[in-house]
Amino acid sequence: MVQAVxxxxxxxxxxQGCRELAQYLELEMRVDASMAVEGYPDLLEQYLGQTVRxxxxxxxAPGTGQQVRLRARLAGPGVIWGDADTLALEPGRRSAR
Known part of the structure; x- marks a missing residue:
């Protein structure tokens, strides 16, 4: 049995996009930066430059093209959960499309 960290x-x-599902929002986001929360390992750094769900x-749901910041964790293989209370738009950083 594998121990969760x-x-x-x-x-x-x-x-990059959003889908509102029955029990949660699925945010598709290109990861531009990742920084560990003090006292915890950063297991999402491996996704820098990639698009994740x-x-x-x-x-x-934030708009497509907006820059956002949130606290997140890797919950299992390929499963990332974000903390809704920390989801924030980065001011003045909307991408031109």
Whole structure:
């Protein structure tokens, strides 16, 4: 049996799309930066420059192209959960499309 490692980091990136599902929002985001939360390992640094799907319960959907920042964790192989209370738009950093 594999032991789960408690992990948290701050992710910053550009929203590529969103899907509102029954119990959570699935945010598709290009990861531009990852920084460990003090006291926890950063298991999401490996996704820098890649587009990932982040599950967030109870969050409003940001617009495509917006820069966002949130606290997130790797919950299992390929499963990333974000903290809705920390989801924030990065001011003045909307991408031109």
């Amino acid at each position: 408690e992990n948290w980091c701050w992710l910053t990136g550009q929203v 982040i599950r967030i319960a109870g969050a409003a």
